Amino acid sequence: MLYSKTVMEHFKNPRNVGVIDDADGVGEVGNPLCGDMMTIYLKIDNDKIDDIKFQTFGCGSAIAVSSMLTELAMGKNVEEAKKITNKDVAAALEGLPKNKLHCSNLGADALHMAIQDYEDKKAGITRPEPRREEGKHGHSQGEACLCPYCDAKIKEHATFCKACQSELDEEH
Amino acid sequence: MSNVNLDHISASHLLPEVQDAMIEAIKHNYGNPSSQNMAGEEAAEVLDQARESVAGLINAKKTKEIVFTSNGTESVNQAIKGVARANVDKGKHIVTTNIEHSSVNRSIKRLSQMGCTVTSVSVDEKGVVNPDDIAKAITDETILVSVMHSNNEIGTIQPIEEISKITKEKKIILHSDAVDSVGVVPIDVQKLGVDLLSYASNPYYGPTGVGGLYIRLGTSIWPIIDGGIQERNKRAGTENLIGIIGMGVAADLATKHMGERVSHLRGLQDLLIKELPNYIDEYYINGDPDNGLPNLVSVSIKYIEGESIVLMLEDDGYTVSTRSACATGSLRASHVLMSIGLDHADAQGTLVITPGIENTKEDITGFLKSLQGIVKSLRDISPLYNKMKATG
Numbered sequence: 348m349l350y351s352k353t354v355m356e357h358f359k360n361p362r363n364v365g366v367i368d369d370a371d372g373v374g375e376v377g378n379p380l381c382g383d384m385m386t387i388y389l390k391i392d393n394d395k396i397d398d399i400k401f402q403t404f405g406c407g408s409a410i411a412v413s414s415m416l417t418e419l420a421m422g423k424n425v426e427e428a429k430k431i432t433n434k435d436v437a438a439a440l441e442g443l444p445k446n447k448l449h450c451s452n453l454g455a456d457a458l459h460m461a462i463q464d465y466e467d468k469k470a471g472i473t474r475p476e477p478r479r480e481e482g483k484h485g486h487s488q489g490e491a492c493l494c495p496y497c498d499a500k501i502k503e504h505a506t507f508c509k510a511c512q513s514e515l516d517e518e519h
Numbered sequence: 520m521s522n523v524n525l526d527h528i529s530a531s532h533l534l535p536e537v538q539d540a541m542i543e544a545i546k547h548n549y550g551n552p553s554s555q556n557m558a559g560e561e562a563a564e565v566l567d568q569a570r571e572s573v574a575g576l577i578n579a580k581k582t583k584e585i586v587f588t589s590n591g592t593e594s595v596n597q598a599i600k601g602v603a604r605a606n607v608d609k610g611k612h613i614v615t616t617n618i619e620h621s622s623v624n625r626s627i628k629r630l631s632q633m634g635c636t637v638t639s640v641s642v643d644e645k646g647v648v649n650p651d652d653i654a655k656a657i658t659d660e661t662i663l664v665s666v667m668h669s670n671n672e673i674g675t676i677q678p679i680e681e682i683s684k685i686t687k688e689k690k691i692i693l694h695s696d697a698v699d700s701v702g703v704v705p706i707d708v709q710k711l712g713v714d715l716l717s718y719a720s721n722p723y724y725g726p727t728g729v730g731g732l733y734i735r736l737g738t739s740i741w742p743i744i745d746g747g748i749q750e751r752n753k754r755a756g757t758e759n760l761i762g763i764i765g766m767g768v769a770a771d772l773a774t775k776h777m778g779e780r781v782s783h784l785r786g787l788q789d790l791l792i793k794e795l796p797n798y799i800d801e802y803y804i805n806g807d808p809d810n811g812l813p814n815l816v817s818v819s820i821k822y823i824e825g826e827s828i829v830l831m832l833e834d835d836g837y838t839v840s841t842r843s844a845c846a847t848g849s850l851r852a853s854h855v856l857m858s859i860g861l862d863h864a865d866a867q868g869t870l871v872i873t874p875g876i877e878n879t880k881e882d883i884t885g886f887l888k889s890l891q892g893i894v895k896s897l898r899d900i901s902p903l904y905n906k907m908k909a910t911g
Contacts, residue, residue, distance in 0.1 A: 358830065364900045375902070383824070386902040402902035404864075406826035406843065410900065 351441040354411040361410055363417035365400040372465030374457040383409045383450060387416075387457040391465055395424045401457075408440075408447040412454040415439050425462055431455060445493050523882045526838045527722075527814060527875035528671055528699065533765065534724040534772060541726065541765040549760055553749055562760055569767025576770040577716065578707040579733055586732045586753045587763050591698035592622040594717035594732040597754065598694040599626040601740040602663045602715070603635060606692070610660035611635045616648045616677070618855045619667050623696055627665070636660070645807040646675035646859050654685045661691050668697035668706070668716075672842055672855040672871060673806030674815035676700070683712030692738060698722065698730075702773040703814060704781060714738045720762070724876070725769030729762035780876050784813040787874045791816050791883050798891040805859060805869070814875065817842075819861060820868040822904035823897040828870060828890070831897070835889040840871040864903065 350358070367388035377384040383405035390398035399420050401413040416436050420428045433451040437443045443451055467474060494501050499510035506515050524530070533541075544565070550558025552566045570582045579585055588594045603613070613627055617639045631637050638656040642648045653664060664686050669676045679695050686693040694715035700706055701716070702723025708716055715738060719730035734740060734753060746755030773780070788808060795802070795818065805817035820828065825841030832839055842853040843866070856866040874883070898904040 355830075358827070359834065361900060366905065384902055402900055402905060404822065404867075404901045404903045405824050407830045409824075410827060 349444055350407060350411070351443075353415075353439075353441045354408060354443065357411035357414040357440065358407045361401075361414040363400050363414065363421070364402070366402065367398060367400050370461075371468065372461040372463075374460030374462070374464060376453050376457040376460065383453055385409065385413055385453050385457045387413075387461040389461045389465055391425065394426075396420050396422060396428055405450065405453075406447070408443050409450040409453060411440055412436055412443075412450045413457075416454040416458055420458055425465070429459065429462055431458060448493075521836060523837050523878070523886065525872050525874050525878065525882070525886060526840050528871060528873040529840055530727075531721060531724050531875055532877070533726060534769060536772060537725055537765045537768045540768040541761055544761045544764045552758055552760065553747060565764055566758060566760060569763045569770075572767035572770040572774075573731055576706070576774050577701060577718070577733060578709055580709070581736060583751055584733055584736060586734055586750045587758055587766075588730045588732055588754060589728055589759065590730040591620075591696070591717050591719035592730075594698075594719070594730045595620070595622040595694075595696050596626050597732050597743050598715040598717055598740070599623065599663065599665055600630065600743050602692050602694065602738075603630050604743075605739045605741040606662040610658075610662045612638070612658050612660035612662065614638050614640065614653060614656045614661055614664045616640050616642055616666055617858045618642050618646055618670055618673075618675075619665070620671060620696055620698070623665055623667065624854075642675075642858055644860050646670055646673045646805070646855070647807065648677055648682075650678055650681040650685060653682050657685070657689055657691060661689075663692050663694060665694040665696070668695045668700040668711075669704070669812050670806070670855060671699045672853060673817045673859065674808060674811035675806045676704070676811050679711045679713060686714075687712060692740075699812060699815075702770065703784075703812060705777055708733055708735070715740070720766035720769055723769050723773040726762045726765040729759055729766045731766070776876075781813050783876060784874060787878055787880065787883055788813055788816055790880055791872065791874075791887070794884065794887055798887045799894045802868075803861075803865065805856065805861070814873050816872045818870050818872065819856070819865045820870065820894060821865060822868070822901045822907065823894060824867045825869055827897055828868070828893055831893040832886075832889060835893070837886045837889055839886075840873070842869040842871060843867045 367390050370388040371391040372389040374387045386402045388400045389396055399417045401417055403410050403413040419431050419439060433455045436454050437451040492501050492503050494508040499508060501508050508515055549562040550556060552559060552563040570585045573585050574582045588597060611634055613635055615623060615627060627637050640648055640652045640656050648666060666677050666682055668679055683693050692714045695713045696717045697706060698717055698719050699722055701718035714735045716733040721727045742753055744755050749755055749758060792804060792808060801821040803819045805819060808816060825843030829839060829841045842856055852863050852866045856869055
């Protein structure tokens with residue numbers, strides 16, 4: 348099996364699915380190339396996450412990441428929740444296949460955007476839409492590109508993986 | 520729970536007759552078909568029998584037009600690179616389509632790195648290429664036209680017969696990748712008019728690791744594997760005799776049962792397509808099933824992602840494939856689905872359902888029931904679905 352038991356368990360029984368109609372913060376992240384999309388809704392009381400819900404369009408790991416993320420964030424105060432990283436989510440899921448790590452980026456990014464949205468509202472800043480489109484690459488800026496054949500780190504736009512001698516398409 | 524395989528395009532079981540023949544062959548300890556001793560001659564004889572069986576399956580006039588390879592991909596590489604090398608003095612231009620299998624695409628890409636030029640002709644929204652467009656793409660430099668017989672993702676069958684009229688008139692070699700057609704639908708190389716045809720044994724319940732290339736006598740082609748004189752100098756290296764024996768038996772069975780298999784598979788395909796709207800809504804059927812492969816249904820289910828569906832179906836005991844980018848190593852949307860005009864999100868929700876001869880109507884209705892629940896639960900958590908509902 349490609350995924351850990353914990354990933355499969357969260358995928359099959361996702362926690363905190365849904366929408367919060369009067370949410371205090373909303374974060375939406377989408378990746379048009381891979382096709383994952385995630386929306387996080389927050390209900391915040393006294394700077395504490397009282398309720399968190401998600402909706403996700405994506406693969407098994409994207410759904411499991413969303414579910415685990417809501418469990419990690421639930422009940423935390425905003426400052427603590429800001430510290431939740433992609434690695435925390437992946438670790439709580441007992442790891443993700445390397446080429447699925449970008450799904451965990453999606454989760455933490457959506458949470459941080461929802462918190463930003465909450466703080467913006469509190470500060471009276473209005474943004475057109477609490478949303479960010481990801482770039483063409485399947486990983487967040489600054490994270491390493493991985494060879495799709497052997498998971499070795501490769502340079503952006505590399506056309507050859509030195510680790511496994513595979514030819515690569517320019518976008519990977 | 521027993522598993523229902525609706526993913527025969529990925530893997531099929533070996534028929535009992537094939538298994539028996541291969542096990543017997545292993546026990547028999549055949550010699551090397553190229554050896555001039557008794558054991559070798561005996562081996563050469565069974566190799567020829569298998570060659571006859573495969574020739575019969577595709578109506579090759581001569582058994583020497585059948586070259587055994589290690590799989591469909593090798594056959595395709597041999598066909599494309601072998602023609603390019605042998606005809607380098609005539610020209611360096613190749614015509615193909617934009618929905619070919621990666622073995623074709625990458626063989627041609629390799630040649631283009633070595634100086635060949637390529638015209639990739641677009642297909643229509645059903646995935647069918649217009650022979651007129653092939654004719655227009657041909658130049659004085661063209662040495663090869665390579666068009667797949669059927670597509671492994673959407674099942675579309677191409678008008679090879681019409682294309683061969685064009686290539687014959689212009690005296691250009693025509694190759695067809697027929698890996699998903701040979702043994703599944705009737706294939707007659709005389710009627711199709713191809714010079715080269717690639718196929719493999721596993722799509723018709725033979726072993727993996729065995730394929731073949733039909734090479735019409737007189738076709739200008741060089742080997743890509745050099746060495747001994749096996750396969751009439753067309754493919755060096757000792758043959759995979761056990762596998763080839765299995766392929767031969769599978770070919771005989773496919774020839775014998777072709778009619779009943781096609782009608783059984785067509786029945787399951789019709790049932791699946793007819794019943795689908797009673798179980799789910801908002802989906803597309805890709806390709807042109809009525810005129811396509813009888814054993815394939817490609818369906819794009821809106822607002823949800825394919826890998827999730829496949830994982831949940833697996834849990835319910837049904838195996839299918841997806842063309843979702845997330846399920847592939849490269850995280851890239853399928854070039855076939857993009858070529859027929861699907862957008863990224865819809866391509867993401869694409870399942871490829873390929874029943875086999877052992878499947879029953881009950882398998883199909885069981886699958887549909889399982890799919891119904893899965894589509895509902897995945898849509899319930901999909902932001903795309905909920906947005907669509909909110910905005911109408």
